[in-house]
Amino acid sequence: MRERTWWKEAVVYQIYPKSFSDSDGDGFGDLPGVIERLDHLERLGVDCVWLNPVYESPQRDNGYDVSDYRAVHPAFGTMDDWDRLLEELHERDIRLVMDMVPNHTSSDHEWFQRSRSEPDGEYGDYYIWREGSTDANGDPVPPNNWESFFGGSAWEYDEEREAWYLHLYDVSQPDLNWRNPAVREAMTDTMNWWLDRGIDGFRLDVVNLLSKAEGLPDGDPSNDWVGSEHFVDGPRIHEYLGEIRENVFAGTDAVAIGEMPNLDLDHARQYTGPDGPLDLVFHFEHVGLDFGERGRWDVGEWDLRDLKQTLHRWQDGLDWNSLFFENHDQPRSVSRFGDDERYRYESATALATILLTLRGTPFVYQGQEIGMTNGTFESLEDVSDVDTVRNVRELIAEGVVRDYESIRHVVDHRTRDNARTPMQWDDTAHAGFTDGEPWIPVNENYPEINVARERERTPSVLSYYESLIDLRDRTEALVYGDYELHRPDDEQLFVYTRTLGDERIVVVINFSERDATADLDVLEPDASLRLGNYDETAADPPATLALRPYETRLYEQS
Numbered sequence: 073m074r075e076r077t078w079w080k081e082a083v084v085y086q087i088y089p090k091s092f093s094d095s096d097g098d099g100f101g102d103l104p105g106v107i108e109r110l111d112h113l114e115r116l117g118v119d120c121v122w123l124n125p126v127y128e129s130p131q132r133d134n135g136y137d138v139s140d141y142r143a144v145h146p147a148f149g150t151m152d153d154w155d156r157l158l159e160e161l162h163e164r165d166i167r168l169v170m171d172m173v174p175n176h177t178s179s180d181h182e183w184f185q186r187s188r189s190e191p192d193g194e195y196g197d198y199y200i201w202r203e204g205s206t207d208a209n210g211d212p213v214p215p216n217n218w219e220s221f222f223g224g225s226a227w228e229y230d231e232e233r234e235a236w237y238l239h240l241y242d243v244s245q246p247d248l249n250w251r252n253p254a255v256r257e258a259m260t261d262t263m264n265w266w267l268d269r270g271i272d273g274f275r276l277d278v279v280n281l282l283s284k285a286e287g288l289p290d291g292d293p294s295n296d297w298v299g300s301e302h303f304v305d306g307p308r309i310h311e312y313l314g315e316i317r318e319n320v321f322a323g324t325d326a327v328a329i330g331e332m333p334n335l336d337l338d339h340a341r342q343y344t345g346p347d348g349p350l351d352l353v354f355h356f357e358h359v360g361l362d363f364g365e366r367g368r369w370d371v372g373e374w375d376l377r378d379l380k381q382t383l384h385r386w387q388d389g390l391d392w393n394s395l396f397f398e399n400h401d402q403p404r405s406v407s408r409f410g411d412d413e414r415y416r417y418e419s420a421t422a423l424a425t426i427l428l429t430l431r432g433t434p435f436v437y438q439g440q441e442i443g444m445t446n447g448t449f450e451s452l453e454d455v456s457d458v459d460t461v462r463n464v465r466e467l468i469a470e471g472v473v474r475d476y477e478s479i480r481h482v483v484d485h486r487t488r489d490n491a492r493t494p495m496q497w498d499d500t501a502h503a504g505f506t507d508g509e510p511w512i513p514v515n516e517n518y519p520e521i522n523v524a525r526e527r528e529r530t531p532s533v534l535s536y537y538e539s540l541i542d543l544r545d546r547t548e549a550l551v552y553g554d555y556e557l558h559r560p561d562d563e564q565l566f567v568y569t570r571t572l573g574d575e576r577i578v579v580v581i582n583f584s585e586r587d588a589t590a591d592l593d594v595l596e597p598d599a600s601l602r603l604g605n606y607d608e609t610a611a612d613p614p615a616t617l618a619l620r621p622y623e624t625r626l627y628e629q630s
């Protein structure tokens with residue numbers, strides 16, 4: 073796995089199109105809106121775009137509920153707009169990775185409509201249908217105790233077919249039956265249809281959940297996600313992913329990125345090893361560090377050593393990582409891991425440094441490059457995210473929390489809406505995202521935090537990202553170099569090296585709000601400063617480094 077490929081050298085920029093840029097004033101971002109903003113991406117220096125789903129969809133889970141995989145949802149534009157986007161990206165040497173959702177469709181999809189109305193027809197076996205039973209009172213009981221990730225049972229009774237269907241996500245997202253070869257063929261055909269249009273790869277949504285255990289046995293009720301031991305990395309997953317590799321990716325240089333809830337290192341190695349079916353995988357261990365006793369719907373304590381330990385385990389254990397702190401499902405990293413007030417610039421740039429200088433392919437999420445922050449949500453009515461709404465309602469109904477007020481701090485910290493507030497372009501109305509009324513309110517700090525402002529001020533998060541991406545492009549050791557951690561137990565400092573031949577980059581970060589001093593054996597007197605997030609840093613390292621809050625330095629030595 074030492075070979076060189078484009079996706080190891082690339083910096084990927086993730087676009088959540090609904091919230092990126094609206095060209096027609098309907099308050100819903102669209103593809104022409106993305107095209108209008110491509111200069112921003114070019115200037116930032118990214119090499120690839122991952123576009124969240126833009127397929128036809130009723131949008132109950134913002135496009136992860138697909139009703140037609142071969143059509144563009146009208147609010148995003150037309151297929152011509154999509155063609156133009158691909159062309160404009162490629163003209164700028166920026167690749168395009170589409171998001172594919174193979175585990176489930178929308179309940180509006182024709183396959184599901186026909187599956188529920190014609191059980192013996194062509195689509196009858198496309199989904200996971202079961203009879204269920206009744207309890208002593210004659211009430212229907214679902215086929216097993218599995219839970220939906222969004223809360224409540226993973227089963228829904230369908231009056232029309234008089235059977236239950238499985239949905240690991242929203243009730244409007246029925247799981248496809250991957251045991252059925254026709255389903256597998258339909259999905260691979262769909263992917264090939266898009267690849268033939270010239271795209272550069274796929275991010276495959278929850279792709280380690282495709283195989284469900286034979287007989288659908290009850291799960292351990294004490295598990296965080298009840299049933300998950302029977303559908304995460306299930307018994308036939310390697311066969312299904314192998315087929316995808318063989319029938320879609322083999323013989324192309326398109327990248328296969330697997331998004332994988334509950335992924336552990338062992339499975340990650342199997343999925344991406346020399347004979348593995350995928351190129352890259354997303355795991356979520358580091359973004360679970362701030363979970364509390366009640367799991368995701370609780371906030372817990374973490375410290376720098378935990379973060380270093382988790383990142384280090386994956387750096388050490390997997391040859392090539394996907395690096396990310398944010399995406400459309402995660403809150404803003406500067407609010408979560410840094411300090412979004414006094415040290416917003418310093419901590420956002422420290423995080424940028426980790427993201428872009430560890431070994432792996434970095435993914436920058438829209439708005440991260442200007443240090444966008446979390447919002448605040450006064451009532452559950454102000455929250456759009458189906459995950460938050462369903463889970464919080466469930467916690468209140470079960471009496472786990474009294475009311476919204478008593479869980480609001482968790483929602484403010486955790487809800488996916490934090491990532492979905494519109495991109496902040498300038499200080500005009502709605503941050504320049506739309507001329508109309510945005511589908512989700514803009515973060516009120518937009519007059520202070522926006523692209524135009526970031527371009528004017530020095531230093532800025534944006535210009536630091538630009539310099540860092542440029543440095544990564546010019547420095548082979550930052551791409552292909554070996555990684556080594558120093559001072560693993562240090563509570564303030566994150567120090568590591570990236571070494572390729574005789575080129576060595578030493579990354580030194582004071583990841584804290586306090587000053588720090590560092591005598592670093594690894595730093596040679598002849599090292600020279602390549603980048604830092606504070607002005608006025610001497611080019612040559614003194615014997616003892618004095619580092620200010622979140623101060624970050626990259627030295628090069630040979």
Ligand code: TEU
Pocket residue numbers: 133136173221241277278332333334356400401
């Ligand atoms: O998300 C799947 C998912 O469950 C994780 O990303 C989860 O957020 C992570 O394990 C951290 O806890 C994907 C999509 O990204 C999401 O937007 C969809 O709602 C979901 O699948 C269903 O398609």
